[in-house]
Amino acid sequence: MSINPIQQWLNGRPNARRFPFEPTMVAFQHHGKHAMPQEWLTLLSTARDRLFEVSGPKDHLTAFLFNALDKADNRFDYRSYLALPLLPIPDPDTSSDTAARLMARRNRYHVLLLSDLIAFELHALDSAKAPLPRLRPTEPIVRKRLRHAVRASVPALRRLSIDLHLPDEPVSAARHLVAMACVDRSSTDRLTLRTSMLPVSTVHDEWLFVRVLQAFELAFGQLAVDLTAVCSAVSDKQLPEAGARLCTAAALLREAGPLWSLLATMQPEAFHTFRVHTDGASAIQSRAYKLVESLCRTPDRQRLHSAAYRSVPDVQARIRHGQATIDDALDAIRADQHTLSQTPALADGMQQFAAALQQWRRTHYRLAVRMLGTEQPGTGATPGTPYLLQNRETAVFRHRTAIGNHQQHQQP
The missing domain is CATH 1.20.1440 (de novo design (two linked rop proteins))
Structure with missing residues (x-):
């Protein structure tokens, strides 16, 4: 019997650049993470324990081992399932x-x-x-x-x-x-x-599922950066610039729409077959999405204390410590009529982004109903489709209507 490639790597002078990623990935994709042989998991754990001895850049190897050993360590979640630490989110x-x-x-x-x-x-x-x-x-x-x-x-x-x-x-x-x-x-x-x-x-269809969710995470990470910039621009009373950035964000979210059509080609039987092994990993744990939502406006108390936000404690902590939002920034300038006279571009951007996000939520709900039904819990006993139904029409911005009314009053 040939020696396990990880054992061979450990027996030599371990170098991060020479770690046997290829045979390791072949093993994971041959067995599936849920059924990975204990021999491989033990050796991967040993490799992680010996990282301090390893030469060469170790960032990628460290992140890989974090994801590969999540089930063995009993800390499997959405982040490790999608290998998000390895992607430039x-x-x-x-x-x-x-x-x-x-x-x-x-x-x-x-x-x-x-x-x-x-x-x-x-x-x-x-x-x-x-x-x-x-x-x-x-x-x-x-x-x-x-x-x-x-x-x-x-x-x-x-x-x-x-x-x-x-x-x-x-x-x-x-x-x-x-x-x-x-x-x-x-x-x-x-x-x-x-x-x-x-x-x-x-x-087979799990490959599709993982790649589409990773693509969504890239998009929402970019949107979180954009909305943070919008908050700053509104605070600095650069409302046309804020509106333009929101329009760009709305376009990106609309462009992500075809990913839903792609994901809808997943076979329900296939989804239910691999889903039994994803307990603990739920999309409500998406940090990037919670950042996007909470940067628009501070979540209501019930929402903030829901399973969705408890699953991303760092975002929850940001909100509790006064994370700036677009709504907050607008509150600070409401008394400045000169600044409010510049709101048409901002109002347009807010309207476009809110519409795009609401459409994203509705499509997510429809696909979840198709796969899970209307009363099924999500993975890891999360609320599932009832939660999505409750959240899909939640207002993105509190101030959009107020700005629209101000524009109407300014018209001759």
């Missing part, structure tokens, strides 16, 4: 790049995630030896899935000034997009994509 607390650079990075990784999904679907069409073989969808479903995946990629490609001239036939278009996406893919990109796919099962 924008964050208003840590992202120091310009808005343009952050958006470009989000667009690039959006395309990388979707091209990886497309490549996985094409591999499964071409070979029975592709990973995650259980409950493979029929070819018509795959063709529909490829069409939606390509469509969901196009807005980011346009933002990156890439014109594909894609063929109409979905499989040909998908192959063309994957070839294009591989052209400038770096070794870091390849490692990030490879190690950020740690499915809990061997069900």
